[in-house]
Amino acid sequence: MARLTAAAATLPESPAGARRLDMVTRRMECALGTWTHSEARPPGLAGLVELLWHFDGVTTSRRERTFPNGLLEIIVHFGERYRDVHGDSASVCPETCVTGVQLGPAVIEAPAGRTAVLGIRLTVAGAYATFGRPMHEAAGLTVDLRDLAGAAADELRERLGDAAEPRERFARAAAWIDARLRRGVRADPAVAWALAEIRRHAGATSIAQVREQAGLSTNRMAAAFRAQVGVTPKQYARIIRFTRALERLYAGASSLADLAFDAGYYDQPHMTAEFKALSGLTPGEFLHARRYPNSLSVAE
Numbered sequence: 001m002a003r004l005t006a007a008a009a010t011l012p013e014s015p016a017g018a019r020r021l022d023m024v025t026r027r028m029e030c031a032l033g034t035w036t037h038s039e040a041r042p043p044g045l046a047g048l049v050e051l052l053w054h055f056d057g058v059t060t061s062r063r064e065r066t067f068p069n070g071l072l073e074i075i076v077h078f079g080e081r082y083r084d085v086h087g088d089s090a091s092v093c094p095e096t097c098v099t100g101v102q103l104g105p106a107v108i109e110a111p112a113g114r115t116a117v118l119g120i121r122l123t124v125a126g127a128y129a130t131f132g133r134p135m136h137e138a139a140g141l142t143v144d145l146r147d148l149a150g151a152a153a154d155e156l157r158e159r160l161g162d163a164a165e166p167r168e169r170f171a172r173a174a175a176w177i178d179a180r181l182r183r184g185v186r187a188d189p190a191v192a193w194a195l196a197e198i199r200r201h202a203g204a205t206s207i208a209q210v211r212e213q214a215g216l217s218t219n220r221m222a223a224a225f226r227a228q229v230g231v232t233p234k235q236y237a238r239i240i241r242f243t244r245a246l247e248r249l250y251a252g253a254s255s256l257a258d259l260a261f262d263a264g265y266y267d268q269p270h271m272t273a274e275f276k277a278l279s280g281l282t283p284g285e286f287l288h289a290r291r292y293p294n295s296l297s298v299a300e
Contacts, residue, residue, distance in 0.1 A: 021040050021042055021043070021167070021170060021171060021174065022040060022041075023038055023039070023040040023166070023167050023170060024038065024039055024040070025037070025038040025166070026038075026293075026294065028057075028293055030293060031060065031290075032059055032060055032061050032290065032292060032293075032299055033057060033058050033059035033060045033061070034057050034058055035055055035056060035057020035058065035059065036054075036055075036056045036057055037053065037054070037055055037294070038053065038054040038166040038167070038170075039051055039052060039053040039054070040052045040167075040170045042170075042174040042177075044174075044178065045126070045174060045177060045178065045181075047123060047125065047126070048122065048123055048125060048126030048129060048130075048177070048181065049120060049121065049122060049123070049126055049174070049177060050071055050121040050122065050123055050126075051119075051121040052118070052119070052120055052121070052170045052173055052174065053118070053119045053121070054116070054117070054118045054119075054166035054169060054170070055115075055116065055117050055118075055119075056114070056115075056116040056166075057114060057115075058113060058114050058115075059110045061290065061299035061300065062109050062110045062111075062112070063085060063107055063108070063109050063110075063299070063300035064107065064108050064109075064110070064292070064297050064298070064299060064300065065105055065106070065107050065279075065280070065281075065289075065297055065298050065299075065300055066102070066105070066106050066107075066108065066297045067102065067105055067242075067243075067246060067278065067279050067296060067297065068101070068102035068103060068104065068105075068239045068242060068243070068278055069102070069239070069243050069296075070101060070124065070199075070236060070239045070240050070243060071101070071121050071122060071123060071124070072098060072099060072100055072101060072121075072122045072123075072124065072126075072127040072135075072138065072230075073098065073099045073119050073120065073121050073122065074096070074097075074098050074119065074120040074122065074145060074156075075093065075096070075097050075098070075099065075117060075118070075119055076095070076096050076117065076118045076119075076120075076156065076157055076160055076173075077093070077095050077096070077115070077116075077117050078115075078116040078117065078118070078160070078161060079111070079114070079115045079116050080111030080112075080113065080115050081093050081094075081095065081111065081115075082108050082109060082110055082111070082115075082117070083108065083109040084106070084107075084108060084109075084142050085107040085108065085109050090109055093108075093142055094142075094143075094144040094145065094146075095157060096144070096145035096146070096153045096154075096156060096157050097142050097143060097144055097145055098127075098138055098142070098143050098144075098145050098147075098148055099138075099141075099142045100135065100137075100138030100139040100140060100141050100142075100143070100230055101124065101135070101138075101139050101140070101229065101230045101231050101236075101239070102140065102239075103139065103140040103231070103235070103239075104140075104277070104278055104279075104280070105278070105279050105280040105281075107300060118160060118166075118169055118170075118173065120173055120177065124195060124228070124229045124230070124236075125187045125192060125195065125228075126177075126181075128185065128187055128227075128228045128229075129180075129181050129184045129185060129186055129187070130149075130177060130180045130181060130184055131148045131149060131180075131184070132184045132185040133148055134226070134227045134230075135226075135227065135228060135229055135230035136226045136227065136230045136231075137230075138230060139230035139231055149180070152176075152180065155176070156173070156176050159172045159176065160172055160173060187228050188224055188228065190214040190215055190216050190224075191214075191216075191221075191224045191225065191228050191229070193213075193214055194210050194211070194214045194216070194221065194225075194233065195229070195236070197210050197213070197214075198210060198233070198236060198237050198240055199240055201264075202240060202241060202243075202244040202263065202264065203236075203237040203238060203239070203240035203241030203242070203243075203244065203264065204237075204241055204244075204263065204264020205237065207233045207234055207237060210233070211233070221233060238274070238278070239278070241263055241264055241265070241274075242274060242275065242278045242279075244263050244264075245259060245260075245263040245265070245271060245274075245275060245283075246275075246279070246286075246296055247296070248262060248263065249283055249286060249287065250291075250296055256268050256271070256272075256283055259271065259283075271283070281298075286298065
């Protein structure tokens with residue numbers, strides 16, 4: 001059973017001015033647990049912040065498999081913390097942390113009881129502008145937010161912790177990002193264009209052609225992507241193409257052969273091999289896995 005409501009919050013006054021922040025909240029009760037999930041997209045941060053989300057509740061299946069999507073995420077815990085699972089071991093995530101661009105599947109483990117957590121999902125351009133640091137430092141990793149933002153990480157945690165409701169936490173998180181963006185750096189315009197072009201073609205494009213049109217040398221483009229994105233252009237395109245295939249599969253693609261063609265793979269075996277490499281599952285295994293409502297991730 002799911003109950004859907006909508007609300008709005010006003011961002012604190014900033015140089016960008018106050019804006020209305022639409023928020024959607026879902027109350028979920030299913031075999032995988034009971035929780036409230038809220039999300040919002042700050043209108044003034046489009047292209048930099050993909051989504052703000054807030055989870056509060058309990059899951060019965062504590063381990064969740066997530067997949068690469070070409071985005072980075074700031075995570076703020078307000079109670080017991082999640083753990084990163086590595087084979088037979090697991091490590092507790094920092095209270096405020098950043099997950100870099102994922103290079104493959106990742107498994108996280110929720111606390112045994114109720115927990116609350118807020119996420120700020122950043123585009124690669126938004127992450128580079130927010131942190132102004134080489135993004136390869138976080139690629140494929142979960143790192144402490146302090147390592148990238150210094151004392152501002154504690155400021156974010158304190159400001160969000162003082163807010164009682166998700167809508168106010170969203171407003172404060174958006175204001176924190178907005179303030180950092182105004183002090184931060186911007187991506188090289190040529191790199192920004194190349195990123196947009198790769199995404200426009202859903203990863204199914206010639207990197208050599210994109211590089212030439214962007215006016216970048218091979219070495220310059222590789223170095224710029226490593227610093228500003230965290231991965232190589234080919235890795236980024238591969239992730240974006242996989243994400244398109246995953247979304248189409250989740251939405252109910254008519255056939256795997258049609259899906260492979262639509263996503264820009266050579267053929268179905270090529271797509272299956274890439275899907276397995278980036279998710280740890282075949283397309284069939286993904287379809288038969290227990291999936292969280294309104295989410296691409298699956299229960300372990």
